[in-house]
Amino acid sequence: MANQPRYKPLAKSDYFDDGMSARQPVAGTLPQGRMDLDPLYVPAASNTFPLPLTPELLERGRERYNIFCTPCHGQLGDGNGFIPTRGFREPPTFHSDRLRNAPLGHFFDVISNGFGAMPDYASQIPPRDRWAIIAYIRALQLSQNVPVAKLSTEEREELDPKAVYIYMDIDAEGNAVK
Numbered sequence: 445m446a447n448q449p450r451y452k453p454l455a456k457s458d459y460f461d462d463g464m465s466a467r468q469p470v471a472g473t474l475p476q477g478r479m480d481l482d483p484l485y486v487p488a489a490s491n492t493f494p495l496p497l498t499p500e501l502l503e504r505g506r507e508r509y510n511i512f513c514t515p516c517h518g519q520l521g522d523g524n525g526f527i528p529t530r531g532f533r534e535p536p537t538f539h540s541d542r543l544r545n546a547p548l549g550h551f552f553d554v555i556s557n558g559f560g561a562m563p564d565y566a567s568q569i570p571p572r573d574r575w576a577i578i579a580y581i582r583a584l585q586l587s588q589n590v591p592v593a594k595l596s597t598e599e600r601e602e603l604d605p606k607a608v609y610i611y612m613d614i615d616a617e618g619n620a621v622k
Contacts, residue, residue, distance in 0.1 A: 484571040490549035495575050505580030508573045512565060513581075521584040533561045538581055539588050551578045 451457060451465035460467075484494050495501060510519070518524040521538035528534040536543060555574045558564035569577070592600065 484575060486549045486552060488549045488553040489547055491547040493548055493575070493579070495572070495579075497579055501576050502579055502583055504573065505576035505578070505583075508569065508577050509580045512569060513577065516562070520588060521581060522588075535562065538585055544585050544589065548578055548582075551581060 453466065455465045456463055457465035459465075486492050486494060513521075514525055516523075516525040516527045516532075516535045517538065523535045523537045525535070538544070552571075552574055553559075554562065555569060555577065556564060556566045565574075592603070595603075
């Protein structure tokens with residue numbers, strides 16, 4: 445074992461066509477710990493979405509959300525998943541003002557690095573799928589927080605007359621206004 449064939453660093457090689465023993469990294473490889481070099485990376489405070497929003501992306505996000513997020517966050521994103529019923533900490537609802545107004549980069553950072561009791565999912569969910577999940581979370585937030593004034597007459601008639609509905613609109617900066 446002491447005399448195995450090997451190359452010294454940067455030695456000439458007859459084996460490879462380019463004559464080099466040292467190999468170049470595979471195209472698209474990122475150095476470990478340098479996620480900021482990934483074109484799909486955005487800082488936590490950023491509200492930039494790096495992919496085009498398409499029906500296919502939302503469908504992919506729904507699929508990935510149902511696999512990775514539903515057990516804790518529930519299908520509606522209200523934090524009523526299966527895992528909290530077994531004694532684990534309840535995750536926050538995506539429909540709180542804090543998370544409805546959170547920048548997109550916050551969700552990417554939490555999925556990538558974890559937060560509180562939530563583990564990181566960087567090794568299980570590739571960056572493109574993380575963005576698909578974030579797009580789906582935003583769709584869930586919109587679907588569960590539609591102002592009554594924005595509903596059609598037919599949709600208003602279907603509402604429960606005994607329920608209390610809070611009129612809420614969005615101002616120019618994207619903040620909820622009652």
